[in-house]
Amino acid sequence: xxxxxxxxxxxxxxxxxxxxxxxxxxxxxxxxxxxxxxxxxxxxxxxxxxxxxxxxxxxxxxxxxxxxxxxxxxxxxxxxxxxxxxxxxxxxxxxxxxxxxxxxxxxxxxxxxxxxxxxxxxxxxxxxxxxxxxxxxxxxxxxxxxxxxxxxxxxxxxxxxxxxxxxxxxxxxxxxxxxxxxxxxxxxxxxxxxxxxxxxxxxxxxxxxxxxxxxxxxxxxxxxxxxxxxxxxxxxxxxxxxxxxxxxxxxxxxxxxxxxxxxxxxxxxxxxxxxxxxxxxxxxxxxxxxxxxxxxxxxxxxxxxxxxxxxxxxxxxxxxxxxxxxxxxxxxxxxxxxxxxxxxxxxxxxxxxxxxxxxxxxxxxxxxxxxxxxxxxxxxxxxxxxxxxxxxxxxxxxxxxxxxxxxxxxxxxxxxx
Ligand code: ATP
Ligand code: MG
Numbered sequence: 001x002x003x004x005x006x007x008x009x010x011x012x013x014x015x016x017x018x019x020x021x022x023x024x025x026x027x028x029x030x031x032x033x034x035x036x037x038x039x040x041x042x043x044x045x046x047x048x049x050x051x052x053x054x055x056x057x058x059x060x061x062x063x064x065x066x067x068x069x070x071x072x073x074x075x076x077x078x079x080x081x082x083x084x085x086x087x088x089x090x091x092x093x094x095x096x097x098x099x100x101x102x103x104x105x106x107x108x109x110x111x112x113x114x115x116x117x118x119x120x121x122x123x124x125x126x127x128x129x130x131x132x133x134x135x136x137x138x139x140x141x142x143x144x145x146x147x148x149x150x151x152x153x154x155x156x157x158x159x160x161x162x163x164x165x166x167x168x169x170x171x172x173x174x175x176x177x178x179x180x181x182x183x184x185x186x187x188x189x190x191x192x193x194x195x196x197x198x199x200x201x202x203x204x205x206x207x208x209x210x211x212x213x214x215x216x217x218x219x220x221x222x223x224x225x226x227x228x229x230x231x232x233x234x235x236x237x238x239x240x241x242x243x244x245x246x247x248x249x250x251x252x253x254x255x256x257x258x259x260x261x262x263x264x265x266x267x268x269x270x271x272x273x274x275x276x277x278x279x280x281x282x283x284x285x286x287x288x289x290x291x292x293x294x295x296x297x298x299x300x301x302x303x304x305x306x307x308x309x310x311x312x313x314x315x316x317x318x319x320x321x322x323x324x325x326x327x328x329x330x331x332x333x334x335x336x337x338x339x340x341x342x343x344x345x346x347x348x349x350x351x352x353x354x355x356x357x358x359x360x361x362x363x364x365x366x367x368x369x370x371x372x373x374x375x376x377x378x379x380x381x382x383x384x385x386x387x388x389x390x391x392x393x394x395x396x397x398x399x400x401x402x403x404x405x406x407x408x409x410x411x412x413x414x415x416x417x
Contacts, residue, residue: 008114008122010308019311019321024107026153027127031105034146036129039104041085047077052293053084055260057201059209062193064112078111081259082128082304083286084293090132091295100133107307119309128283130302132290137234140265140285140301141241147269147281147303148247154310155319156271159280162252163242163267164224165235166203169288171228176202178221186216207256222253234264261286265301273316280313281305327375328355329415332368334384342383345411354415372398379415 005011012020031038047067054060066078079085086104089095095102107127114120129146131139144161151159167175179202183190187198190205194213197204206217227235242249249267257266266284283303290298314321329349333342342358349356357375359368365382372380382394387405395414396403406414 006122008116010121010123018323019314020307022321023154023307023310024127027105027107027150030146030150030153031129034103034129034142036103036105036131036146039086039089039106041079041089041106041108043109044076044078045085045088047075049084049088049293050077050080053087053259053261053289054081055201055204057197057204058258058260059207060112060258064114066111066113079108080112081110082106082108082126083130083259083261083289083302086130086302087286087289087293087295087300090130090298091290091293096133096290096296096298101139102132103129104132105129119306119312121308125307126304127307128302128304130300132298132300134301135287135299137237137241137265139299140238141245141247143283143301143303144242144267145245145247147283147305150305151269151280151310154314156313156317158272158317160270160272161242161247161249161267162255162270163238163249163265164252164255165227165231165238165264166223166256166262166266166284167227167231168263171226171231172203172223175221175223175226178226179203179206182220183217189216201260203256204260206254207258223256224251224253231264238265257282257284261289261292263287267303269305271313271316273313280309325376326355327357327372327377329357329379329381330368330372330375330377331356331358332365332372332380332382333358334365334382337385337388338383341388342381345381345383352412381411 028038047065050065051061060080065080067075069075086106090102105128108125109123110126111123113122116122129143131143148161166172180198183198183202183205187195190198190213191208191210194205194208205213206220208214239249255266255268262284264285264287267282268279269281270278271280272278281303283301285299285301287299289300290296331342331346333339346356346358357377359371363371369380377398380396380398382396387393391408392405393408393411394403394405395411
């Protein structure tokens with residue numbers, strides 16, 4: 001038991017972690033370029049925050065949250081998504097008083113109690129961005145452009161951007177009535193969760209994963225046909241902006257997103273290469289969320305992208321990630337004097353920015369050469385009593401196999417990287 005990892009979680013071992021570092025580095029570089037600044041928020045928040053923002057009738061709040069009481073009796077929840085905590089931090093720290101827009105990025109673990117399967121974990125990782133204070137659809141286009149640019153930089157090709165508008169509270173009200181009318185005749189056939197949603201939030205039924213419910217909502221009225229003038233104009237603007245930036249898209253009226261806070265723009269980026277869990281990135285606009293949690297009315301738009309799913313897509317597409325070999329020199333030592341001298345030499349190398357290593361588990365000389373190969377060392381230096389008496393070391397270039405004796409003082413000049 002104590003040597004088993006909890007269900008739905010994964011270790012990222014050194015054989016994989018370089019991939020994570022690569023993906024995160026490309027993302028950070030791109031965020032710098034687009035002027036998004038990093039924000040870090042706690043792993044847990046007051047449960048109420050997610051109930052309010054993500055929504056009481058969503059799958060996440062209804063059945064996926066890791067909530068607990070702490071010893072002080074506070075009900076806390078491990079963050080199930082990245083946006084709400086950023087909105088909380090933006091509001092609490094009064095960042096709305098700074099020059100707008102405010103643009104943030106984050107890389108964070110998220111927690112959802114789900115049925116684990118490929119690309120679906122209980123602890124997973126999201127990277128994402130948020131723009132606050134811009135009502136204009138240029139902000140939405142910028143957010144989408146960064147996501148597409150990021151995936152493009154990683155070499156992912158078989159992607160599809162799907163966009164939709166889910167309107168605003170005013171036009172959604174009319175849509176809600178039409179939707180309820182459509183769903184009513186089949187009310188008894190829906191799952192219990194959806195029966196509960198019928199009055200409270202019928203749009204959530206469209207997002208239900210039960211095959212029965214999915215079939216029953218086929219042919220339901222579309223939000224796009226109910227948009228008010230303002231939302232209609234916004235959607236046209238978005239499409240025009242994407243076209244101006246030469247970003248291909250597909251209008252998909254089926255995208256409702258799994259969180260309640262979205263307004264107007266909703267989008268997903270889907271990969272065709274990993275099957276059912278193909279949605280790599282999801283995002284949209286949330287014009288009332290800041291207000292909803294107690295801040296001043298401030299529009300917002302952003303996306304969240306699952307790192308595990310991204311790595312699956314990259315693997316399926318056969319994209320190889322550059323692995324940096326970091327050992328410059330292995331110092332092979334024999335005898336006590338050799339060890340002391342080698343230790344000092346390694347320390348000096350490291351101060352000089354050279355990635356040096358020495359055997360610390362007691363291999364013989366042959367073993368130390370093998371170890372040098374294992375580490376992909378570019379050079380091996382051999383130091384023993386004989387060498388020290390003569391004031392020399394033996395230097396082997398591991399790429400050319402060329403070996404020579406050089407004076408101790410000359411080592412630093414001989415080794416060039
Ligand atoms: P799905 O419909 O696949 O459940 P979702 O709508 O719940 O996805 P979001 O809440 O939009 O997903 O989260 C954004 C991204 O985070 C997803 O596109 C996906 O890449 C990733 N993600 C969501 N849930 C998980 C999970 N349980 N395990 C791994 N990645 C996940
Ligand atoms: Mg989900």
